[in-house]
Amino acid sequence: MADLSPIDLQKALKGADYPASRDDLVSVAKSNGADDTLVEKLTQSGSKRFDGPNEVQKAVFGNE
Template sequence: MANPIEVQKFLKGIDYPADRRTLVETARQEGASREVVAALEHITDRSYDGPNAVSQEVSHVSIS
């Protein structure tokens, strides 16, 4: 499971609201690990209004 704090490190400067695709693309561009990208790819596909909403969603993601 990806650490929500680590995830936020790669989303620094993103404009919210942001959808899942934007979050994933931004993390990739910022050099995020595969674990972080995978966690973002598995969050619910919706609009996130800020970093807290993303962190909360990432904390519920379980990747097998």
Template sequence: MADTPNPIQIQKFLGGVDYPATKDTLVSHAKDSGADGNVLDALQKIADKEYDSPAAVSSAVSDA
């Protein structure tokens, strides 16, 4: 999907997150960091679980 943000865009808005982090924590942190709609949509589509690293989040976004 062309609108899916790349991992660098996503991680830009997740800087400072303490891992492991839940999906809700990631979405909330991204919102607070000023993430755009594409990034928020991508994060809202990932599985509702704990993520142990930025790489795990990037992988989940690319698989969503």
């Protein structure tokens, strides 16, 4: 499988309302058909709450 990209993350979280809990975002990603790897990265992200998509991206991708 190819590496995940920020675009993959944006597609997975389409329709998410912020602020959002990590669990809410995992549910949105699953319902949008997100790749299992992306769902796992979201699940393992350090934050329990996100104020916006930029925070999610930083948590999932770090300083890549």
